[in-house]
Amino acid sequence: xxNRPSFVAKRVPILDRSINKNRxxxxxxxxxxxxxSEMLQYAQKRANGIQDLExxxxxxxxxxxxxxxxxxxxxxKPNRRENxxxxxxxxxxxxxxxxxxxxxxxxxxxxTENDDEYMISDNEPQISKFISIPKELSVLNAAAFIAGIVxxxxxxxxxxxxxxxxxxxxxxxxLRTTLxxxxxxxxx
Amino acid sequence: xxxxxxxxxxxxxxxxxNKEFAEGLAKLSTNEYLVLAGTFHGVHAITSRxxxxxxxxxxxxLQADTFKLHCFQTATGTKFLLAADPNHQNVDAALRRxxxxxxxxxxxxxxxxxxxxxxxxxxxxxxxxLIKQLNxx
Numbered sequence: 556x557x558n559r560p561s562f563v564a565k566r567v568p569i570l571d572r573s574i575n576k577n578r579x580x581x582x583x584x585x586x587x588x589x590x591x592s593e594m595l596q597y598a599q600k601r602a603n604g605i606q607d608l609e610x611x612x613x614x615x616x617x618x619x620x621x622x623x624x625x626x627x628x629x630x631x632k633p634n635r636r637e638n639x640x641x642x643x644x645x646x647x648x649x650x651x652x653x654x655x656x657x658x659x660x661x662x663x664x665x666x667t668e669n670d671d672e673y674m675i676s677d678n679e680p681q682i683s684k685f686i687s688i689p690k691e692l693s694v695l696n697a698a699a700f701i702a703g704i705v706x707x708x709x710x711x712x713x714x715x716x717x718x719x720x721x722x723x724x725x726x727x728x729x730l731r732t733t734l735x736x737x738x739x740x741x742x743x
Numbered sequence: 744x745x746x747x748x749x750x751x752x753x754x755x756x757x758x759x760x761n762k763e764f765a766e767g768l769a770k771l772s773t774n775e776y777l778v779l780a781g782t783f784h785g786v787h788a789i790t791s792r793x794x795x796x797x798x799x800x801x802x803x804x805l806q807a808d809t810f811k812l813h814c815f816q817t818a819t820g821t822k823f824l825l826a827a828d829p830n831h832q833n834v835d836a837a838l839r840r841x842x843x844x845x846x847x848x849x850x851x852x853x854x855x856x857x858x859x860x861x862x863x864x865x866x867x868x869x870x871x872x873l874i875k876q877l878n879x880x
Binding site: 589595596 | 850862863865866
């Protein structure tokens with residue numbers, strides 16, 4: 556990799572940069588909020604219905620999640636592959652959340668009715684912190700984006716699952732969101 | 744030192760938000776609020792032209808016996824009006840903080856169309872919290 560002398564310092568192309576050099580890089584939450592707001596408006600124009608809109612957000616998140624998985628595994632777990640459900644869930648809860656949002660997720664629970672259901676909760680998801688959903692669309696949850704990211708991480712680790720986002724606001728944390736993870740039989 | 748009410752006027756002069764935060768204020772009908780906003784918008788435009796000093800920005804403070812009204816105009820022409828009691832010291836700082844709440848919960852809301860009336864729950868809650876905090880000081 557040659558450093559060509561030039562009047563303006565040229566940045567190294569992104570695929571040649573060191574993976575570990577930029578860990579812990581932060582971006583402004585306001586900048587991301589504007590970007591996410593535009594993504595939501597873009598999806599809303601093309602969607603026909605709330606379910607479709609949620610699916611589009613989830614797809615956006617899916618594309619991010621595939622890359623997040625590769626990056627995090629390469630940075631933090633180069634020699635071990637998760638092959639237990641609890642292991643991969645813990646990886647998402649602490650590692651993935653920490654790299655995306657700067658803190659661990661707030662809780663990881665096992666569903667009570669079915670064996671293949673788990674829940675990860677976040678008391679204040681940063682991406683939907685500024686979004687007020689109007690009454691007509693109250694079923695929509697903007698955290699469908701995060702659900703997409705988690706779904707991609709699970710699919711990529713050979714634990715196919717369906718992830719959906721639900722608002723479980725409490726008095727103390729009105730924006731609390733829970734991701735419901737339902738594993739397919741093939742992965743368990 | 745209490746804040747009585749907040750008004751937000753879009754760049755065309757239409758009222759997009761108004762809220763009262765004190766008891767005992769005179770009740771106005773929605774139409775009267777709209778007329779109030781339009782009148783203020785007009786007065787603001789006139790004052791910025793007739794000012795003896797060139798490059799004036801228009802009316803910033805209006806003081807009466809029972810209240811004072813501060814106006815903050817953003818670079819895009821949106822006006823924030825804050826009516827407070829006459830001895831309130833820091834209305835300007837309060838206005839800046841209202842602007843911050845607006846920038847956070849209205850501008851970043853994908854379901855908000857600019858220049859339309861504001862219907863964002865988080866904005867109402869945030870503003871309520873801010874005013875409660877300012878009034879209790």
